[in-house]
Amino acid sequence: MFFFRKNKPNFAVILGTRPNFVKAAPFFRRAVNHPNFKFTGIHTGQHFDQQMSKIFFDELDIPQPEITLEIGGDKHTEKIGRMFDSIKDVFKQNKFDGVVVFGDVNSTLAGALAAVKRQLPLVHIEAGLRSHDRRMPEEINRVIVDHLSDLLFASEPSAVENLHREGVKDKKINLVGNIMIESLEIYRDKIDQSKILNELVLKPKSYILATIHRQENTDSPIQIKKILDLLSGLSRNVKIILPLHPGTRKRITSYGLDELLNPFKVIEPLGYFDFMKLVKSSLGVVTDSGGIQEETSHLGVPCATLRDNTERPITLELGSNKLCPVEQTSSEEIFKHLNRSDFLPHNISLWDGHVSERIFKTLQTWFHR
Numbered sequence: 001m002f003f004f005r006k007n008k009p010n011f012a013v014i015l016g017t018r019p020n021f022v023k024a025a026p027f028f029r030r031a032v033n034h035p036n037f038k039f040t041g042i043h044t045g046q047h048f049d050q051q052m053s054k055i056f057f058d059e060l061d062i063p064q065p066e067i068t069l070e071i072g073g074d075k076h077t078e079k080i081g082r083m084f085d086s087i088k089d090v091f092k093q094n095k096f097d098g099v100v101v102f103g104d105v106n107s108t109l110a111g112a113l114a115a116v117k118r119q120l121p122l123v124h125i126e127a128g129l130r131s132h133d134r135r136m137p138e139e140i141n142r143v144i145v146d147h148l149s150d151l152l153f154a155s156e157p158s159a160v161e162n163l164h165r166e167g168v169k170d171k172k173i174n175l176v177g178n179i180m181i182e183s184l185e186i187y188r189d190k191i192d193q194s195k196i197l198n199e200l201v202l203k204p205k206s207y208i209l210a211t212i213h214r215q216e217n218t219d220s221p222i223q224i225k226k227i228l229d230l231l232s233g234l235s236r237n238v239k240i241i242l243p244l245h246p247g248t249r250k251r252i253t254s255y256g257l258d259e260l261l262n263p264f265k266v267i268e269p270l271g272y273f274d275f276m277k278l279v280k281s282s283l284g285v286v287t288d289s290g291g292i293q294e295e296t297s298h299l300g301v302p303c304a305t306l307r308d309n310t311e312r313p314i315t316l317e318l319g320s321n322k323l324c325p326v327e328q329t330s331s332e333e334i335f336k337h338l339n340r341s342d343f344l345p346h347n348i349s350l351w352d353g354h355v356s357e358r359i360f361k362t363l364q365t366w367f368h369r
Contacts, residue, residue, distance in 0.1 A: 016107025128159025233331025
């Protein structure tokens with residue numbers, strides 16, 4: 001049982017990467033000037049450059065974080081350790097009544113560990129997702145954060161089932177829907193107004209959009225070569241647009257594979273509105289991203305996921321998303337899936353414009369009980 005001050009509780013909100021920013025936008029729309037809560041944004045710097053960070057704060061009207069950390073380190077575990085130490089120091093120097101984290105990135109894990117170290121209540125938004133693949137760093141992050149959290153907000157029924165199966169108490173779990181989809185609903189008009197198709201001289205349904213960033217795909221030169229070969233095979237049928245994550249570009253260069261990018265139109269990472277316009281207008285998407293599986297499902301856009309599992313099974317149930325393991329699939333199979341025209345936008349239960357509203361109603365009850 002946690003006890004709070006009579007004045008407005010102040011919660012630290014940990015942000016670090018593009019998916020965090022997109023999920024945080026609806027949250028902060030309700031958080032700003034909230035009558036019962038205060039929120040302090042803390043940016044870990046996990047994504048720190050213009051294309052991956054600042055542009056999202058500007059576009060999505062997220063308040064500039066009150067605290068920004070500059071985390072160095074080359075190794076995965078080293079970065080988590082440094083984030084943990086820095087966040088822990090911030091918690092020690094400032095008075096917070098709780099901590100809010102999103103998703104499964106390293107910043108989320110570091111923030112959760114620091115919260116527990118300081119004995120602060122922990123709120124996890126997008127809890128319970130499981131790929132059941134412990135090779136994925138994100139899977140480890142999800143499991144640890146969920147079991148450290150005091151209040152968990154789930155996006156789909158399978159997430160609730162996973163938490164129940166793992167022994168999480170039902171009173172901690174709340175099925176509220178997908179907050180990333182709320183961003184999509186909030187900004188539909190601005191997405192539609194994007195001029196990115198004109199800038200890239202593209203017509204709707206004339207291209208495939210591709211993204212690659214997962215550690216299990218980019219850490220291996222053999223794996224990333226296979227992915228680029230698959231995309232090259234697709235490029236014989238249709239143009240491939242590849243917004244290249246800075247980390248992925250660095251890996252490809254270090255492996256000496258730059259020439260394998262020649263068949264594609266490689267562009268810099270995009271802001272949210274431009275990127276979602278490309279998704280919405282594409283023939284289909286090839287990706288290893290979790291969030292894009294959800295966004296394409298909501299929009300009715302075919303998605304080929306370059307993995308042999310997904311933590312978002314509801315996207316497979318709809319049929320618009322298909323798992324395409326790199327080792328077992330072919331360019332022809334991917335193209336056949338993406339070239340289908342029978343996918344329509346689906347209304348998944350609670351994937352709407354009211355997710356943050358449900359979150360705040362629960363917060364109100366839980367933290368003022």
